[in-house]
Amino acid sequence: xxxxxxxxxxxxxxxxxxxxxxxxxxxxxxxxxxxxxxxxxxxxxxxxxxxxxxxxxxxxxxxxxxxxxxxxxxxxxxxxxxxxxxxxxxxxxxxxxxxxxxxxxxxxxxxxxxxxxxxxxxxxxxxxxxxxxxxxxxxxxxxxxxxxxxxxxxxxxxxxxxxxxxxxxxxxxxxxxxxxxxxxxxxxxxxxxxxxxxxxxxxxxxxxxxxxxxxxxxxxxxxxxxxxxxxxxxxxxxxxxxxxx
Amino acid sequence: xxxxxxxxxxxxxxxxxxxxxxxxxxxxxxxxxxxxxxxxxxxxxxxxxxxxxxxxxxxxxxxxxxxxxxxxxxxxxxxxxxxxxxxxxxxxxxxxxxxxxxxxxxxxxxxxxxxxxxxxxxxxxxxxxxxxxxxxxxxxxxxxxxxxxxxxxxxxxxxxxxxxxxxxxxxxxxxxxxxxxxxxxxxxxxxxxxxxxxxxxxxxxxxxxxxxxxxxxxxxxxxxxxxxxxxxxxxxxxxxxxxxx
DNA sequence: TAGTGGTCTAGACCACGAT
DNA sequence: TCGTGGTCTAGACCACTAC
Numbered sequence: 334x335x336x337x338x339x340x341x342x343x344x345x346x347x348x349x350x351x352x353x354x355x356x357x358x359x360x361x362x363x364x365x366x367x368x369x370x371x372x373x374x375x376x377x378x379x380x381x382x383x384x385x386x387x388x389x390x391x392x393x394x395x396x397x398x399x400x401x402x403x404x405x406x407x408x409x410x411x412x413x414x415x416x417x418x419x420x421x422x423x424x425x426x427x428x429x430x431x432x433x434x435x436x437x438x439x440x441x442x443x444x445x446x447x448x449x450x451x452x453x454x455x456x457x458x459x460x461x462x463x464x465x466x467x468x469x470x471x472x473x474x475x476x477x478x479x480x481x482x483x484x485x486x487x488x489x490x491x492x493x494x495x496x497x498x499x500x501x502x503x504x505x506x507x508x509x510x511x512x513x514x515x516x517x518x519x520x521x522x523x524x525x526x527x528x529x530x531x532x533x534x535x536x537x538x539x540x541x542x543x544x545x546x547x548x549x550x551x552x553x554x555x556x557x558x559x560x561x562x563x564x565x566x567x568x569x570x571x572x573x574x575x576x577x578x
Numbered sequence: 579x580x581x582x583x584x585x586x587x588x589x590x591x592x593x594x595x596x597x598x599x600x601x602x603x604x605x606x607x608x609x610x611x612x613x614x615x616x617x618x619x620x621x622x623x624x625x626x627x628x629x630x631x632x633x634x635x636x637x638x639x640x641x642x643x644x645x646x647x648x649x650x651x652x653x654x655x656x657x658x659x660x661x662x663x664x665x666x667x668x669x670x671x672x673x674x675x676x677x678x679x680x681x682x683x684x685x686x687x688x689x690x691x692x693x694x695x696x697x698x699x700x701x702x703x704x705x706x707x708x709x710x711x712x713x714x715x716x717x718x719x720x721x722x723x724x725x726x727x728x729x730x731x732x733x734x735x736x737x738x739x740x741x742x743x744x745x746x747x748x749x750x751x752x753x754x755x756x757x758x759x760x761x762x763x764x765x766x767x768x769x770x771x772x773x774x775x776x777x778x779x780x781x782x783x784x785x786x787x788x789x790x791x792x793x794x795x796x797x798x799x800x801x802x803x804x805x806x807x808x809x810x811x812x813x814x815x816x817x818x819x820x821x822x823x
Numbered sequence: 824t825a826g827t828g829g830t831c832t833a834g835a836c837c838a839c840g841a842t
Numbered sequence: 843t844c845g846t847g848g849t850c851t852a853g854a855c856c857a858c859t860a861c
Contacts, residue, residue: 362798363798363799394760394762397759397760397794397796397798399757399796402796405759405796405797405798406798407759407760407794407798408701408798410762410792413762413764417764420665420765420817421817421818456653512644514642514650514652515639515642515652515818516818517639517816517817517818518816518817518818519662519814519815519816519817520665520765520787520814520815520816520817521787521810521813521814521815522767522768522785522786522787522808522810523767523785523810524783524784524785524810537783538769538782538783539769540767540768540769540785540786540810541767541785542765542766542767549642549652551642551644551647551650552650553607553608553642553650553651553652553653554608563767565766565767565768565769565785568766569764569765569766570764570765570766570817571762571763571764571765572665572666572762572763572764572765572817573666573760573761573762573763
């Protein structure tokens, strides 16, 4: 009949509740959990709403649904480590690790016209100035990531060193009210360059893990191209994939 | 998971059609496309069905939806290269590249009791034998990937060298009728080991890109743990991420 | 205020797996 | 055959954005 979205959508609340039940062993791993109709009755919602909650849990890899069989609770993932970073995450490093743990040292902060390469990556014209930023991100005193970033000036007015030293993401969201639409990321390995050697203390034989990234806003404009260089022994990226056929 | 009705589900057909319209510029990039009600009328389906098609296109990064605004068509992704491998893909290498291009050379094919590490990764007991496989994957005559794989024997009866030389995935699906539930993948960089040097011709200073992977079946059992070593100059992995907070 | 996408319902039929 | 999850509908209200 009527429903209120005072806070969260029902399917999100149900998702949370079911996740708790899985973690607490109320729905044990490797067993079937109650069927959608039963859950719909229990939560007093329609089956579509239950299904939406389960779809999300399935896409996180917590459950597996199969038509004709039921919904299976999956176990924990053995190669998952606490220090792994999901390859699909939107919060900045500051938000991931906590502001008190992360320091940022500005190596380069400049404005220039974009090279052809950067024009293509940001989808802008050659007369559209961009910030060029190189930041060293330091976790608890340890050099962790060297970030090379390009952003169109017109999309990010008022960027300054103070902001770069704290959280750019916060500035974009809180102050400029910008919203991210999505990101495309590419992960690869590479040899250390002179920046890596100087700032990440990489030796010639130390592999680097590089995350290249284009982020676009909800209006479709590209706001950032960045290449993050990680020490190979400090970081890895993870992806969960759910079979869809 | 899915349908396989005699015909495809409506939302899949609509997804295809809209994708075509985007690629053909009928719905131009960086502009709003028709709203959901209009599309529902045009395709003669309910709005929920249109929404489901759009949800999928959004998760692929082709469009961006915003409540109150409309649905925006996004452009192409500048750092996307033809040789990139999606980090979330299920088909084996043979299926990705075509059977005629890929050769597999078996370096190790053995059966043993699992180490503690492998027991944990496959979630099995110590008396449950596993295959240990090392395969060199060769693309058009060029050594590409060195795969170290472990699989429980009881889940994969009848595995042999002939199968290893063609496609294991095909054997699992076609012959054993197994279905994958999902996978967890971890990507990192590392230094070359003696296998990499011998079979991938890696020099001491060549970084390796490693993809570690656990695959589980739709019954929740882990069927495979593998670590794939790639030459850094031959391969990178990609992820698309869509903001949906 | 008008119009968008997001959520939700109650009920229907279908394909699939197990019995 | 029965019960499961998957799809689909027709219509409703909500939250957000732009005007």
